[in-house]
Amino acid sequence: MVVKEYVTYNQVHKLCQEAAPRILEDFKPQLMIAIGGGGYVPARILRSFLKQPGSPNIPIQAIGLSLYEELPSTHPSGRNTPGEAEQPGTKVTRTQWLDLTSLGEMENLVGKRILIVDEVDDTRTTLEYAVKELEKDVELARQKLGGKGEKTVFSVFVLHNKNKEKKGQLPEHMLNENRYLAARTTGDVWICYPWEATDIDEHDEMAKKQPAN
Amino acid sequence: MVVKEYVTYNQVHKLCQEAAPRILEDFKPQLMIAIGGGGYVPARILRSFLKQPGSPNIPIQAIGLSLYEELPSTHPSGRNTPGEAEQPGTKVTRTQWLDLTSLGEMENLVGKRILIVDEVDDTRTTLEYAVKELEKDVELARQKLGGKGEKTVFSVFVLHNKNKEKKGQLPEHMLNENRYLAARTTGDVWICYPWEATDIDEHDEMAKKQPAN
Numbered sequence: 177m178v179v180k181e182y183v184t185y186n187q188v189h190k191l192c193q194e195a196a197p198r199i200l201e202d203f204k205p206q207l208m209i210a211i212g213g214g215g216y217v218p219a220r221i222l223r224s225f226l227k228q229p230g231s232p233n234i235p236i237q238a239i240g241l242s243l244y245e246e247l248p249s250t251h252p253s254g255r256n257t258p259g260e261a262e263q264p265g266t267k268v269t270r271t272q273w274l275d276l277t278s279l280g281e282m283e284n285l286v287g288k289r290i291l292i293v294d295e296v297d298d299t300r301t302t303l304e305y306a307v308k309e310l311e312k313d314v315e316l317a318r319q320k321l322g323g324k325g326e327k328t329v330f331s332v333f334v335l336h337n338k339n340k341e342k343k344g345q346l347p348e349h350m351l352n353e354n355r356y357l358a359a360r361t362t363g364d365v366w367i368c369y370p371w372e373a374t375d376i377d378e379h380d381e382m383a384k385k386q387p388a389n
Numbered sequence: 390m391v392v393k394e395y396v397t398y399n400q401v402h403k404l405c406q407e408a409a410p411r412i413l414e415d416f417k418p419q420l421m422i423a424i425g426g427g428g429y430v431p432a433r434i435l436r437s438f439l440k441q442p443g444s445p446n447i448p449i450q451a452i453g454l455s456l457y458e459e460l461p462s463t464h465p466s467g468r469n470t471p472g473e474a475e476q477p478g479t480k481v482t483r484t485q486w487l488d489l490t491s492l493g494e495m496e497n498l499v500g501k502r503i504l505i506v507d508e509v510d511d512t513r514t515t516l517e518y519a520v521k522e523l524e525k526d527v528e529l530a531r532q533k534l535g536g537k538g539e540k541t542v543f544s545v546f547v548l549h550n551k552n553k554e555k556k557g558q559l560p561e562h563m564l565n566e567n568r569y570l571a572a573r574t575t576g577d578v579w580i581c582y583p584w585e586a587t588d589i590d591e592h593d594e595m596a597k598k599q600p601a602n
Contacts, residue, residue: 186398216432220426220430223426236425238485240450270488272487371430371433373402
């Protein structure tokens with residue numbers, strides 16, 4: 177039996193709020209990269225809590241990644257849609273990537289502190305893809321600058337990390353340097369986010385009936 | 390005195406739910422363009438309600454637009470950040486635009502039905518910019534195809550439209566063809582969205598105390 181864990185909007189809001197001081201202190205991000213669609217909501221909420229008086233908002237760039245099932249069919253699995261279990265796939269495709277024009281070319285990422293935001297770290301496949309590809313792009317940009325420029329430092333924030341065997345890996349240095357933050361660690365449960373709920377009142381009721389977490 | 394209107398997450402969720410049938414029936418979008426950061430949350434919720442059984446999710450592309458104050462200083466106004474009144478500016482700058490690589494070049498937008506999503510239609514400056522620029526980009530792409538290809542049809546969805554004098558204009562044909570949908574029309578109030586709340590419980594309390602809307 178798949179155990180479902182219901183998370184309300186206000187809980188998501190508070191998870192971001194709770195994580196913000198740690199993010200500000202340790203990661204000091206200058207840019208957020210939201211992995212869509214699940215990263216959109218936490219990234220937007222985080223932006224409010226990361227805002228410093230007198231400073232502009234930390235800009236958000238959204239990227240879109242989709243996991244595809246490899247077998248038996250190869251149609252989009254649809255991450256976390258209502259009524260469908262999340263299907264961990266192994267192939268990641270981009271539906272949106274960074275907009276280099278508005279960023280003033282990739283060079284502007286060189287030497288920056290960047291926070292990657294997603295809802296859930298399930299098989300880690302998507303996160304591995306995002307971190308690897310972003311590190312690759314930034315390294316290329318740094319080399320184009322003649323190898324000058326500081327190292328770009330990526331951190332990761334997710335609402336939930338599922339404590340399970342991962343198919344994807346994050347870079348050793350990211351883990352060693354404590355640049356991975358999950359607001360909550362859960363078992364291998366089915367996390368029901370509010371933005372997937374068909375009936376949000378019923379969703380909240382289900383959340384209320386759960387043991388506190 | 391500025392009248393504040395508090396909107397809870399669950400109310401936002403229900404506004405999207407309520408709008409979805411109309412959007413599916415009349416706009417039939419094949420792509421959503423979320424104007425960040427405010428459009429992120431409604432776009433992600435809408436995606437759930439627009440999902441058709443057996444079909445993949447409607448993809449979302451995020452764009453980022455910032456309103457800048459023209460005078461006296463020109464630093465980013467920060468749209469709807471906590472504790473700051475929204476400052477209607479007149480200059481819009483892009484912080485992210487469409488990712489043409491993942492979209493398979495702009496040509497893929499030609500002939501499509503596209504839904505632009507934002508949280509609030511205040512002065513209409515941002516929306517005017519988004520619609521005009523997107524229409525321009527798509528028309529250029531259509532001409533590159535030798536003028537062939539169907540017309541791209543843009544629709545707009547916002548959670549709230551403020552009933553006030555607008556600085557920006559939407560195209561006549563969009564309004565004439567009823568391709569603008571605001572879930573609610575309000576007076577010229579200060580709409581407090583939940584993702585801007587520092588204390589979400591207090592925010593919900595304030596919302597509860599308001600006359601029903």
